[in-house]
Amino acid sequence: MPAWLFGAASRAFAIGFETPFLFMKKLFVFTLACLLVSEVSGAERFADKFVWIFGWSLENDSDVPEISRILETAGKHRLNGAVVSFGIDTLCKKSPEYFQRLSQIKKSCDDNHLELIPSIFSVGYGGGALSHNRNLAEGLSVEDAPFLVKQGEGHLAETRAVEFKNGGFEEFSGNNAQGFDFCDQPGEISFVDTQIRHSGKAALRLEKFTANQHGHGRVMQSIKVLPHRCYRVSVWAKTENLEPANAFHLQVLAGDRALAPRDFHVLGSTDWRKLSMLFNSMDLDKVSLYAGLWGGKAGKLWLDDWTVEEVGPVNVLHRPGTPVTVRNEDGSVAYTEGKDYAPLQDPQLNPFKDDTEALPLKVLPGGRIREGERLRVSWYHSMLINDSQVTVCMAEPELYEIFDHEAKLLAEHLQPRSVLLNTDEIRMGGTCRACKGRNMGELLGECVTKQAAILRDHIPSVEVYIWSDMFDPNHNAHGKYYLVDGDFTDSWKHVPKNLIMAVWGGEPREASLHFFADQGFRTLVACYYDAPDLKDVEGWLQIARQTRKVRGFMYTPWEKKYDLLADFGDLLRKPAAAAATASPPSATPSGP
Ligand SMILES: [Zn+2]
16 A cells, blocks of 8 residues: 555544544545555556567568557557567578568567567577577487498498388288287277278278277387487378367377477378488387377378388587597497598588488598498487477587677667577487586576576676576476476576566466566566467466566467457556456466
8 A cells, every 4th residue: 555545544543523424435535545546556567568479580571561560559558568589599690681670670669669579599499599500409319320331431231120010001900900009999990991092002091089088099019129229200191181180190109208209280181291200219129109199089091101210310410519429340449530431410401301311421531441341330310399399409608609699799789678588398408418417407597597698798787588487397397308318397496586487378377476486586477378368368467466576468479369469458457356357267287
């Protein structure tokens, strides 16, 4: 309660000669004033009212008017910041046209009273750093793969062939395909189809998924693998009215671990298409290959010509933390790069593709490696996650040189008052020589601490926001996270307390907001998430009003859905009582 009101109340009580009626009337007016003030301060307590601008690159002229329209709406509805993610951490790669468009966006922000807040320096989605050096991708190790030198080139030698049985579904009896550990409900969900097939005389068809209580329509075979080797799985797939199409997965599982968390964006109806992915066997000697539907509802899927093979150096990385080693067959002689063999380095390296051919190991004339010699070759390769995610290694010093050089450019071009660090969903780490054995929570903390220090070197007063998930034990700050070897627990203890955590949802994460407040962090609620309405946002608002250290809100779409932006802005300004129409929010995390 403001001091002046408290003073007025004291005075009312002190004035003893007033009639009870007059006193009651004054008390009523006073109570009303109290309520009004608390509502106004409830509405105005949020310093940050941001919009997340996502899905544009500023590589096209049309990006500017599209974004500007959103900025206008944001301004009209009293938002005060636009957090933008269009490659502002790769400024050294940008064209003059990009900078023209950037200055138009800056002007549009100024005209609409919005602070321009760049989102930068991603690690999990390493595209920015990788556009400087693609070898900075985090690597998984292949150890002592046998090579044979022929005609001056070493290639993966015939090793024990992978025993994957009946991938063409040619052997069957009735609807039972042989060699598989299981097909879901043969004759009911899984069928051998001799009419529609990719090659040979049969394919496997999966349909009527609702005949399984989980919507399963899967086929699985376990295979033996050699530890620390790289394998490629390919399968031909065809679909017809498949629903939902994103229920399709090609999986390599070992216990509860997914070794190839890929997403192929298969369409509901599509002709035969070859799907292909890599996996690293880690320290395992047996894995289970799955294909099919999890949570299928309708339509049909055909599978055919499914293969698994060990591959040589595909997406091989070449940086200090990912050395290539080449030795003779018994390991007693280590050969020298540049003398005995040419660097095993791909000038066309593209970690965003995983269907490329293996590189040959080129033997150098005058070196010690002989024609016909058997070798043991070790290297590191990158991994693609989902359809476009490649994580970079946080322990490689070059990463911070890139951040520094880009922070300098950021200061020269924009001098932002605030930035958002894109440190979310770090799905690899702890596996290359630079980071292996590191405490991942500590390494992540070090990475972010350096990022913030680099930014403040160039922009001393910059306020730093950061995605919260990797610092939230209720979210992704734990062990057993994707392909990470290590545990992110306690990451939150290794970062500066003056960071502002951008807590994301979906459904409201009450536990997360409280956790960060207890740890001494300020928070920004990054909500909405392309929902059909603002019910979850209302839930977040309710919690935020009762939680310490919440600085504000960000309208956060991932699919360019800005239709509810105006309502969002208005909702933030509504008094608490009018805004709180939602039912009590659930605290269940809804992220990955
Ligand atoms: Zn690493």
